[in-house]
Amino acid sequence: MKLSLFVPALTAAAVLAAPSALQARDNDDDCYVATHGFSYPDKEQYQRNLMDACLADDAAVTGSNLWGNKACVAAAMSFKNIWPETVRGLAACKNSDEIALDQQPSLDYNIYASIVGDCAWAEGGCPVTQQNFIDFIYSTLSEIGSGDFPSSVDTLLSNGWQPILKWANTEDSLPYGNFNDFLHYS
Template sequence: MKFTTSPIIVALFTFTLANCPGIFAAPSPVPVAERLSVRVPTPGDCVSLFKFTRGVYHGTQDQSCVNLVENCRFTVADNNITDIWGVKSCVAAATCQGVTPLIEMVQCTQNETGSNVTVPDASQTESLDYNIYASIVGDCAWQEGGCPITQQNYIDFVYGTLSDIATSTWPDVNNVITNWWDYITQWTATGETVPYLNFNDWLHYSNSQ
């Protein structure tokens, strides 16, 4: 028996190919979740960090900064936290210790305590918790456009956070300004104040140490 192809069927098939190419296309690949970059320091690096670097920023050692670092790293490690900028003492510690060594110390501590999570490298950390930012600048954070951090906001934030962790030592305010705050404003290049986005960028990309 001889079969013939109807012109109508041919036309319909041609129309389908032209207008619905996805019907016969290969399936799209399943997206693969991006792996966070974590370079946990070696045990030797960790020993060196805690012995020579903890509390030292731009050549100046400060015990109150050590207290912030200690509170930060154990809060993160003991609670299996990966969102380091959601911890108030960590945000404050980053400004007096430097972002890079602080994250390395936290990674060392998580590894030592057997934590099942690890804080990623700075560029892949989550954004600064806006509630923490609001606690620095005040209610104007919730107004349209927000408001930037002033020098006095920053000083109050540092001393307030130290009070929260019941510190036994306090920093010299001149060191807070010239060795901590001024380095942030120099990097952000936003004048005498620092908006949220620029401070968030500093936490992610300044490689401060």
């Protein structure tokens, strides 16, 4: 009787003590899903350029701080079929230890301030507006040397900005907290 209780307890202890390969497996799955989703032909070339610039930044990808890189943030915002999960999944292809989306550091406030302007530093800050969003995407594309831009501002707004506002449940602007939540939980 004692032996029959001892064996299951020993097995459970061994399973709990064994190193988990779950994170690596999850990252492999995330990489696979992101790679196949990103290869779908609904992306514009400018979005691929943003993603390439994001993934070329070892500090963002291997340093586990995707939201400290403008190109990564812009790629995540540019299209509802990319969003943060795809950016993180593609980063996991380069770094199997890439941390989960909800464990990434917060959006670098200096990037946020570069989007909204000096009002970011005022008490209470200020939200991202539609024009800030447009300017951020275009200025980031210029910074990375992209010769490709959105096919139209209307497409950028309908596929990028408006779905973010809907996700964040905000009317016409995006406060820092909602923006940061979008990058971690969407």
